[in-house]
Amino acid sequence: MKIVIVGTGYVGLVTGACLAEVGTEVVCVDVNTAKIERLQNDVLPIYEPGLLEIVKRNRQDGRLFFTTDLASALPGAEVVFIAVGTPPGEDGSADLQYVLQVASQIGQLMEHYLVIVTKSTVPVGTAAQVNRAVKNSLDARQRILDYDVASNPEFLKEGAAVNDFMKPDRIVVGVNTAKARQTLEQLYHPFLLNGHPILFMDIASAEMTKYAANAMLATRISYMNDIANLCGLVGADINQVRKGIGSDPRIGKHFLYPGIGYGGSCFPKDVKALMQTGREYGYQLRILDAVEAVNEDQKKLLFGKVLRHFDGDIRNKKFAVWGLSFKPNTDDMREAPSLVLIDSLLEAGAIVSVYDPVAMEEAHGYLGNSVTYAEDMYNAAENAVAVLLATEWNTFRMPDWQRLRSLMQSPLLFDGRNIYDNVQLTQLGFTYYGIGKTTDT
Numbered sequence: 001m002k003i004v005i006v007g008t009g010y011v012g013l014v015t016g017a018c019l020a021e022v023g024t025e026v027v028c029v030d031v032n033t034a035k036i037e038r039l040q041n042d043v044l045p046i047y048e049p050g051l052l053e054i055v056k057r058n059r060q061d062g063r064l065f066f067t068t069d070l071a072s073a074l075p076g077a078e079v080v081f082i083a084v085g086t087p088p089g090e091d092g093s094a095d096l097q098y099v100l101q102v103a104s105q106i107g108q109l110m111e112h113y114l115v116i117v118t119k120s121t122v123p124v125g126t127a128a129q130v131n132r133a134v135k136n137s138l139d140a141r142q143r144i145l146d147y148d149v150a151s152n153p154e155f156l157k158e159g160a161a162v163n164d165f166m167k168p169d170r171i172v173v174g175v176n177t178a179k180a181r182q183t184l185e186q187l188y189h190p191f192l193l194n195g196h197p198i199l200f201m202d203i204a205s206a207e208m209t210k211y212a213a214n215a216m217l218a219t220r221i222s223y224m225n226d227i228a229n230l231c232g233l234v235g236a237d238i239n240q241v242r243k244g245i246g247s248d249p250r251i252g253k254h255f256l257y258p259g260i261g262y263g264g265s266c267f268p269k270d271v272k273a274l275m276q277t278g279r280e281y282g283y284q285l286r287i288l289d290a291v292e293a294v295n296e297d298q299k300k301l302l303f304g305k306v307l308r309h310f311d312g313d314i315r316n317k318k319f320a321v322w323g324l325s326f327k328p329n330t331d332d333m334r335e336a337p338s339l340v341l342i343d344s345l346l347e348a349g350a351i352v353s354v355y356d357p358v359a360m361e362e363a364h365g366y367l368g369n370s371v372t373y374a375e376d377m378y379n380a381a382e383n384a385v386a387v388l389l390a391t392e393w394n395t396f397r398m399p400d401w402q403r404l405r406s407l408m409q410s411p412l413l414f415d416g417r418n419i420y421d422n423v424q425l426t427q428l429g430f431t432y433y434g435i436g437k438t439t440d441t
């Protein structure tokens with residue numbers, strides 16, 4: 001089976017590489033020439049654990065190709081995935097211009113039956129727009145060709161994307177013809193062998209499933225942040241509360257970690273887009289209003305603790321920020337809460353030194369020369385009045401506390417991800433602030 005994937009970002013590249021890994025012939029297409037050239041030389045444009053080996057192996061075995069030319073990719077393909085970005089528009093709605101551009105292009109170039117699948121996260125009704133865009137292009141060519149449109153939202157997590165794709169909790173596919181269903185069932189068959197389910201449904205439900213899932217996850221985060229903040233006030237410890245509630249199977253233990261707010265390229269924009277869909281239908285998603293409001297406040301929480309500790313004056317004081325990417329194991333800086341924290345520190349006149357195991361280059365695009373880029377976590381902390389942990393990379397979990405203490409101007413730690421033991425740190429002479437812990441002030 002041959003397939004084409006348009007858009008070679010986090011989703012398109014992982015999808016292409018993993019489908020090639022199970023024997024499919026895959027052509028990945030992108031408009032970004034530099035990206036394609038790098039990929040043709042086995043250089044990944046993103047950091048994703050385990051991905052490089054798969055790309056290299058499948059390129060070598062002649063199953064995975066990269067090109068900027070959609071026309072040369074389409075002959076012989078049975079399925080085309082659209083995996084381009086859907087960034088937020090001004091009103092919060094998903095900007096579909098890239099998706100629809102690709103759909104029009106497919107209509108301009110196709111010469112035989114295709115299943116055209118949106119893998120990008122797109123609002124309900126997009127498949128109908130894709131269908132129109134393809135049809136308009138075919139009409140302009142005065143061609144009548146059979147094709148199907150389907151929806152196959154992606155649920156991979158950056159940082160664990162290869163594993164998520166190879167061993168999916170579920171594959172959601174929205175179709176409205178038996179032919180499209182059969183083609184996609186065949187394509188995904190290798191992934192289903194160990195009991196991973198494929199859920200076929202109507203297209204609107206598939207499109208909605210992705211938003212409902214991300215909005216639910218964002219809701220869990222904001223809910224836990226809200227409860228954590230109350231814990232801090234009443235003298236309870238959110239870590240203990242988390243374990244206490246997570247052992248109830250109706251709640252489950254995953255995704256109950258408080259922190260400095262959710263970020264990344266998905267939750268913020270998908271929550272906004274779903275709220276906008278609600279507005280378009282005259283329905284206000286009140287829970288999501290609160291989810292967003294809590295998240296905006298949570299991104300400012302650590303800075304508020306810093307200011308209170310220093311009685312409002314942090315001018316010319318040096319702060320070390322550990323972790324920049326929006327979560328560990330990725331270089332993705334889109335909507336990273338660390339950026340809000342760093343902006344606030346800089347605005348208040350502080351000096352900021354940063355360190356992240358992989359996102360330094362990416363971060364430079366956002367922070368420019370406003371901060372110092374340290375060689376490692378200790379270098380960042382030299383002469384700092386405090387360390388602020390923004391992203392819980394494994395490398396930050398067990399610092400050499402004595403060394404750290406001796407390097408810093410004052411032993412002060414703001415733990416934005418609750419990964420440290422406040423009792424141990426206090427014994428070691430550190431002043432410690434976490435999220436929703438009894439020691440918080």
Ligand code: NAD
Pocket residue numbers: 006007008009010011012029030031032035083084085086098101102119120121122154155156157158265266
């Ligand atoms: P990305 O920005 O990393 O990649 C998008 C790619 O599409 C870019 O390389 C861009 O050059 C390319 N592109 C844009 N227009 C094009 C065109 N006309 N032809 C060919 N290529 C084009 O985006 P991403 O993070 O991979 O996300 C893609 C979609 O998947 C979004 O809708 C996103 O919401 C969704 N999604 C993302 C994740 C994630 O973790 N990143 C997870 C699930 C779903």
